[in-house]
Amino acid sequence: MASSIHTLIVGAGIAGATLARLQAEAGRSVLVLDRRPQVGGNCYDEQDAAGVLVHRYGPHYFSTNSDRVWNFISRFTAWRKYLYQVKALVDGQLFDFPINLNTINQFYGKQFTSVEAQAFIKTQCPTIPNPTNAEDQVLRQIGRALYDKFFLNYTLKHWGLHPRLLDPEVTARIPLRFDQDQRYSTRRYQAMPKAGYTNLFHHLLDHPKIQVELNCDFLQNRTAFHYHQLIYSGCVDAFFAYRFGPLPYRSVRFAFETLPLPYFQDFPQINYPNDFDYTRCVEIKHATGQSHPVTTLMREYPMAEGEPFYPIPRSDNQAIYLQYQQLATTVPNTFFVGRLATYRYLNMDQVVLASMNLHDRLEANQTVASG
Numbered sequence: 316m317a318s319s320i321h322t323l324i325v326g327a328g329i330a331g332a333t334l335a336r337l338q339a340e341a342g343r344s345v346l347v348l349d350r351r352p353q354v355g356g357n358c359y360d361e362q363d364a365a366g367v368l369v370h371r372y373g374p375h376y377f378s379t380n381s382d383r384v385w386n387f388i389s390r391f392t393a394w395r396k397y398l399y400q401v402k403a404l405v406d407g408q409l410f411d412f413p414i415n416l417n418t419i420n421q422f423y424g425k426q427f428t429s430v431e432a433q434a435f436i437k438t439q440c441p442t443i444p445n446p447t448n449a450e451d452q453v454l455r456q457i458g459r460a461l462y463d464k465f466f467l468n469y470t471l472k473h474w475g476l477h478p479r480l481l482d483p484e485v486t487a488r489i490p491l492r493f494d495q496d497q498r499y500s501t502r503r504y505q506a507m508p509k510a511g512y513t514n515l516f517h518h519l520l521d522h523p524k525i526q527v528e529l530n531c532d533f534l535q536n537r538t539a540f541h542y543h544q545l546i547y548s549g550c551v552d553a554f555f556a557y558r559f560g561p562l563p564y565r566s567v568r569f570a571f572e573t574l575p576l577p578y579f580q581d582f583p584q585i586n587y588p589n590d591f592d593y594t595r596c597v598e599i600k601h602a603t604g605q606s607h608p609v610t611t612l613m614r615e616y617p618m619a620e621g622e623p624f625y626p627i628p629r630s631d632n633q634a635i636y637l638q639y640q641q642l643a644t645t646v647p648n649t650f651f652v653g654r655l656a657t658y659r660y661l662n663m664d665q666v667v668l669a670s671m672n673l674h675d676r677l678e679a680n681q682t683v684a685s686g
């Protein structure tokens with residue numbers, strides 16, 4: 316196996332591909348391994364049998380506030396400007412989600428101004444100064460009625476756990492708005508890669524100093540590789556042979572359905588908090604902008620088993636992770652990055668930024684070591 320590799324990278328997701336590019340541009344020889352048959356990690360997209368571009372591992376909408384991330388990723392793709400919007404179906408009606416002034420007025424049958432809505436919602440909320448779980452976090456913000464209809468059952472389905480058993484951060488990142496802003500995210504840059512994510516990854520990895528080996532599980536071939544440093548973006552518990560026990564994840568089954576219509580629904584994403592076994596139905600064509608006579612829907616069925624998608628945010632799981640994190644600092648010339656290796660739900664842009672920062676640290680150390 317390649318003996319002159321400077322940086323071995325495990326994982327061709329956005330963490331691994333970003334680091335591969337930066338390391339290669341710094342003159343390092345890089346080998347990227349992935350156990351899947353394709354690059355892109357969970358951002359992977361492809362045309363299905365009907366020719367519709369689909370996201371195989373869940374819908375991915377790119378957004379960031381970081382100029383640094385935006386400028387870097389923009390070197391490898393042209394963009395299609397796209398503002399991501401979500402609706403929630405509750406009691407047979409579609410509502411704006413995250414909850415905004417329209418949602419509140421429609422739900423309560425009122426015509427509140429922003430100030431009136433804030434005052435009204437305040438009367439609905441119990442006083443909970445220091446929320447210790449996801450239920451309290453929502454109740455103190457929006458009150459019982461909206462919580463019951465929009466959050467309780469969605470959370471039960473998504474996590475398989477009652478919100479009282481989850482950390483407050485689960486719901487803390489969902490905004491509550493008293494204006495009519497219907498965007499899911501208010502980040503400065505919001506767009507979809509014009510030719511898709513897989514195309515973006517091929518450009519990112521297209522460098523003479525980068526080799527890519529697919530269908531290769533590093534953990535089953537550890538001794539086959541010789542390298543100066545290792546960057547690992549797989550599951551941290553697997554790296555250490557589950558020494559402190561497995562880190563729990565929630566998984567999802569994606570059910571695809573192609574229909575002989577240009578569009579099935581009026582919105583890219585509809586959440587179903589209370590109906591059906593699936594949590595959401597996504598028609599990604601709205602976001603990709605593909606013009607095609609047929610359409611493909613993707614419904615998400617949360618599962619206990621399967622690919623590790625969402626780290627389960629509970630303090631006992633975090634305590635296990637901290638043991639792995641500590642152990643990870645003791646492995647020479649080995650660096651852990653990305654959502655699986657740091658056991659955190661991270662958006663793509665956060666992973667890119669973390670990868671850029673890691674690259675900077677590695678190069679700074681290299682300069683000191685050789686200086």
Ligand SMILES: Cc1cc2nc3c(=O)[nH]c(=O)nc-3n(C[C@H](O)[C@H](O)[C@H](O)COP(=O)(O)OP(=O)(O)OC[C@H]3O[C@@H](n4cnc5c(N)ncnc54)[C@H](O)[C@@H]3O)c2cc1C
Pocket residue numbers: 325326327328329330331348349350351355356357358372373374375376377378531532533534548549550567624625652653654655661662663664666
């Ligand atoms: C359903 C869903 C929807 C999402 N939607 C969005 C969104 O809209 N916007 C957004 O910004 N973020 C979104 N995300 C988050 C986004 O997917 C992550 O931020 C991103 O994929 C993390 O990149 P990564 O490189 O850390 O991990 P991954 O993409 O998981 O890549 C890790 C790679 O490592 C490989 N690997 C693991 N172990 C080994 C091994 N032992 N040997 C070889 N290869 C290995 C895997 O096969 C994988 O390809 C979503 C996530 C999910 C689950």
